[in-house]
Amino acid sequence: MSSLLNEENELLDEICRKHNIEPHYLKELFRIEKEYADRNMSKRRGIFDKISDIVMDWVEQEEERRSIL
Secondary structure, eight states, X not given: OHHHHHHHXXXXXXXXXXXXXXXXXHHHHHHHHHHHHTSOGGGGTTHHXXXXXXXXXXXXXXXXXXXXX
């Protein structure tokens, strides 16, 4: 199982490099989805708001980082 996780992480890193995306962004989105996946559909309410909020935070962080450079 551990090797599968390593292979998945390596694949994710490779895909992220190819598309110039920070891997921790996608890993955080996967974590959020997993957090909500164990709930039934009626209790998944709020997942899109949470994803939207975190993506907006990342956009602001990237804008700040680029303004510093």
